Amino acid sequence: EVQLVESGGGLVQPGRSLRLSCAASGFSFDDYAIHWVRQAPGKGLEWVSGISWNSDNIDYGGSVKGRFTISRDNAKNSLYLQMNSLRAEDTAFYYCAKTMGRGLYAGGYFDYWGQGTLVTVSS
Amino acid sequence: EIVLTQSPGTLSLSPGERATLSCRASQSFTSNYLAWYQQKPGQAPRLLIYGASSRATGIPDRFSGSGSGTDFTLTISRLEPEDFAVYYCQQYGSSPRTFGGGTKVEIK
Numbered sequence: 001e002v003q004l005v006e007s008g009g010g011l012v013q014p015g016r017s018l019r020l021s022c023a024a025s026g027f028s029f030d031d032y033a034i035h036w037v038r039q040a041p042g043k044g045l046e047w048v049s050g051i052s053w054n055s056d057n058i059d060y061g062g063s064v065k066g067r068f069t070i071s072r073d074n075a076k077n078s079l080y081l082q083m084n085s086l087r088a089e090d091t092a093f094y095y096c097a098k099t100m101g102r103g104l105y106a107g108g109y110f111d112y113w114g115q116g117t118l119v120t121v122s123s
Numbered sequence: 124e125i126v127l128t129q130s131p132g133t134l135s136l137s138p139g140e141r142a143t144l145s146c147r148a149s150q151s152f153t154s155n156y157l158a159w160y161q162q163k164p165g166q167a168p169r170l171l172i173y174g175a176s177s178r179a180t181g182i183p184d185r186f187s188g189s190g191s192g193t194d195f196t197l198t199i200s201r202l203e204p205e206d207f208a209v210y211y212c213q214q215y216g217s218s219p220r221t222f223g224g225g226t227k228v229e230i231k
Binding site for chain 2: 044045046047050059060061062095099100104105108109110111112113114115116
């Protein structure tokens with residue numbers, strides 16, 4: 001059974017940093033691109049970032065580019081999101097989501113999602 | 124950035140009725156790389172449709188997707204009680220990948 005379990009969320013002050021993790025199991029983690037998608041409470045979905053199977057290709061949404069860094073450790077079946085210079089508007093549930101492809105586009109729909117971790121940015 | 128506009132914002136229907144949800148893109152994108160997701164309160168989204176018209180594994184055949192270019196449709200042929208939820212379209216053919224604002228299907 002495919003499982004994605006996010007962790008690392010919590011309350012953080014504006015301007016501070018936080019690192020999210022996503023532990024994957026039930027599939028060959030190093031065969032697929034993985035992404036982060038967020039959802040502010042009561043709002044819609046926003047794509048944050050994606051990373052190809054071998055980390056050669058990485059992409060970010062405009063609102064986080066330059067502040068967030070995605071990475072993966074295939075040996076540990078884990079995905080990470082380093083979030084720096086956090087803002088109130090970064091408050092959201094953060095989901096990791098698996099795709100069907102190795103690259104960022106072909107097969108790049110999200111076939112499995114974690115349950116999310118809540119990040120709250122507030123003083 | 125490709126903007127996806129979903130309509131209507133809310134659809135009020137009764138069980139057994141047909142639901143037609145629209146997703147319109149501001150420009151066309153690669154190979155109909157368009158997906159639909161269902162989200163219920165307190166849950167993560169669930170993939171329904173990919174490639175504009177292919178049903179994901181385990182999705183009932185009352186769900187169907189159609190369209191190409193810039194106009195896409197999700198149809199639920201006969202609403203079951205468990206289908207009342209929010210539905211999002213998403214394009215994955217162009218960077219940044221974007222989601223529509225969602226359509227809420229509520230019980231009338």
